[in-house]
Amino acid sequence: MLRLIAVISLMCFSGLTVNADESTPTESSNDVRGQQLASYLSGKKFVGRFTVDGSTKFDPKVEEYVISNCEKMPADDMYRLKARIKYGNVDQEVPLEIKILFAGETPVITLDSMWIPGMGTFDARVLIRRDRYSGTWQHDAKGGHLFGMLEVAEADEDEDEE
Template identity: 30%
Template structure:
């Protein structure tokens, strides 16, 4: 079980796909991004998130489990959403519109009780800052933490 953003399967994301693809046609170009948004896109587009997640049950946190997934593409959409195209392991890449909130220059993916038919209800807060990410997640009654580094394409070249 991978209970966080990466756990969303091809089936669950299909619910969002038609909205995502339609909204992508209306998305502003990179030229219309403010400096913080441009930096966010540059950091994540084509990057791998390499880190860990834990599960908290009865107040006890599990040993961290390794977790890696790729953000194949990232585009700004209207109304505070960004179209993330995720790839987890050898699964096909999936587009998913996610709300991104900003605290000054710090972006945060923010899902609150998003019901995904057949899979349950998901919430998360994931912050990105200077090549790192950290956050909390909830899948129904199961909760946990996640953290790691953002390995951007530029960092891989160096």
């Protein structure tokens, strides 16, 4: 009887160990996921609107971001983007090295007091899911929400008026 309990215990614990190992993402699966995300974001246009906290009326402003190129960097969760940012009077192309974390399988663009040349310092959390994006942003004392759709950018869209 003791032998049977020992065998059953061994089988149960062996099964738990195997399952734990199978559910833990490996470095190579993270590399694949990172490369897939970089490929997905390259050539994408984020088209949407943003709000400003404290505004007396709900009047979302238009915004547009075109990512002409995205590549996974060697450092964990880091990506290099070539992006054209358009909102208000801003229309500028900038290189960005940003952190993109994952909440499960959902990528979350993560800016922590990031200085963007010619624009200022920003904090943001923007999640991407099924060709939609939404999140929060902060620029100095102003902040708010942003949301919109992801589209395939035209090949020369980030080179307009050059």
